[in-house]
Amino acid sequence: MTRRTVAIERDITYKRRYKTEDLRIALEPEAAAVYCRSLPDGTLNDKNGSLSLQERGVTDAFQPGGCYMIVDLGGGTVDTTVHEVAEDGRLVEIRQASGGPWGGTSVDETFYEFVVRKFGKEFIEQFRIERASEWMKLSMDFETQKRKLKFETNYNIKIEIPQRLIAESNMQVADIQSYNKLSIENDEFKNFFRPSAEDIVAHIQSILSEVSKVDLILLVGGFATSGYVSHVIRDAFPDKRVVVPLQAVVASPPSLYIGRSLSVVHIWSVVMEGHSLLFTSGL
Template sequence: MTSKPSILVAAIDFGTTYSGWAFSFKHEYDADPTKISGRQWIGGRSVSLKAPTTVLIKPDGITLDSFGYEAETRYADLAAEESSEYKRWYYFRRFKMLLHGKMGFDRKMRLEDETNKSLPAKTVFSLVIRYLKDDMLKTSRDRLAKGHLREDEITWVLTVPAIWNDAAKQFMREAAVEAGIKNENILIALEPEAASIFCSLLPTEMMAEGGGMAAFSPGSKYMVLDAGGGTIDITVHEVMTGGKLKELHKASGGAWGGTQVDEAYKQFLISLVGNPVFQRFQSECKEDHLDMFRDFEIKKRDISSENENNVTIRLPSSLKEIFEDETKEDLLNAIKQTQYADKVSLKGDKLRVDASVMKGFFSKVIQNTVSHVKKLIKDRRVRGISSILMVGGFSESKMLQHTIKSNFPNIRVIVPHDAGLVVLKGAVVFGHNPSAVVQRVCKFTYGVKICDTFNEKIHDIRKRKELPDRSYCDDIFSKFVEIGQTVTLNETTVEKSYLPQTDDQSGIDFKIYASTQKSPMYVTDEGCVNLGKIDIDILDMTVPLKERSVLVSMTFGGTEIEVRAKEERTGNSTKATVDFLG
């Protein structure tokens, strides 16, 4: 974590569907925290401060060819050539979800591209981060050069979902280091927190219908619903005196983002033409496939639960031709034999789809989201929330907005303008003010595996181990914090003293565990997962074993866990590193 104020803060919002960068200078932040610069990305009819999270890597597997809209178009052009050469290239899209939901994974894991070839995941992530870093520096070089900015004067902020675990955060940090950013210059920002911080600074006129600043007055409680491409990420905040934020409930959510709607649309098309036809179309007509889903991306934002009109979708002629070549059937007649016979019609390249079918693409996402929010609102810690703040690109969907508003009529729903950009801009603000969120809630019970003198009154006989001079109990869960516990920024949560087991032991290695239980007895109990390890050096091996105790402290109030260790006899700090990746 950076410790000194930076002249410039640059944020990289690495999203499932879209990614981008933004920055502001310290003097700009001091004058107007919302004054943030970014790049406009152009692709087809779209102009945005974020580009598709799509990367094309050359056949050598280490050289990035292009990113974003350019990568999409370039790959389609390569595939259109009368050659299979393009299959040697690596084409990755929407791959961030690889890091979602895994309690434990290693830094050697691999990532499969669109043609099932694989590269180390760290390579792909770091190439994207490097591209965005270099693009920011190159695009902004005129402004940056005026002050001859040094690398150590820039704080880089990486965004991650609040529901991600510690291994995923460490993976992103290591990918950024591999991309050429110094570890001490990196901050991790939690996406819904960043959005909340930014929205608290906006004037009333920058908030959409249902807006206003009452949600951000001291004492007010509100829910942040960050709807992105991959996940729905939810936190609950209370505003404290001075505008600082306190988290009231541990981050929660699930893989219910906008890409689930895209997948439902894809399955609808497959039900019309059949999987073999669709796979051939996807392989042979990449440009048409790309354009079709770009068009749907725009359309899905306008689909509303109140809309009863049919929706027109342009069906590429190439898809129709492949269907007729494969099946020797007329597509219109074939559609009449499907479950959508009365819901879908085809005229030329125009597919007319009943509104109920289009709304159905959202059903799974909406059911999961509404059910989860209803469950949260019943929690005693969340009672009294006055507003739901909807942010993230998927929050721009009228369907999702209307559903949230209709299901929670007594709670004000706030959707800021450019909801898809507030996380990116908020990450810049967070970089200038990392202490904006002063209290957070633990998502798990954290502890380490230790051994202790065996006590037959409390210990399981199956855990008994023998040393030459004594018996000890193995696999004990030594708890530091518990699930649901409120922890404060920069405040040491707990300190514990530990001794090595043998005379020749020059260090203490702990395995760190997370549990969904409040007070597990052993690390083998149900709900316990090994996250990684803590390595602590013992500096003085000359003193007796009983005087080599090490005081270990953990701080949980930030966006990442910090560990410190010192020898109790001398007070000297000793090396302590946490590794959540195997």
């Protein structure tokens, strides 16, 4: 079964509203590039806040001769690719897509290791199974705090601990703040992010050592909304323009958006050149 057939069966062509011959399948970083090229002014952020696409050389990267890197910071993985804009407007992939398991869930895994150190591995593994709803509450509160964290955050982070977890464990009363909250030192909480952030930076550095002419680094995907992670990446590459779409989550993957927007479909019709799929693409 071809990818086109799969797409048609999943109704991506919206009951033949669009011609199936016009359907194009893109890897997520490529689709994100198309999406970001179509954004209106004021919908990208750099370290100084919202900016116009015309300002500070951002647009230049999307013009013929421009070169930019897409860094798709997803939940499980981080995927990167480098495009150069040809004279006719097509995107030429000049560095093969690559990445690793450094997405947002890696932060969750580090937090899990922290919880295991606090309560013991055997107890926590049993608690996750037998008290799944309570564990979900803990995970959701951590997710809330994870999204709030900024690089400049300087206070301790408080995570609400389910009462059953407190009652059934040997947790020390001294570790518990008012309203059943566990206080985590600021630096310790940021340490949850550091392994993935450092791996992402190292990977971008390795790409730039091969392709030094990159003008712009575009961060997309859910993990790109982390103020801490985006700040670390910007600090690591002060000589590069690093920007994040205001709706970074929507930017990856925008495959269905491409199908719905005639203007983006028009852009897509002249986009990709010289690309080969090494892996299967999710729909």
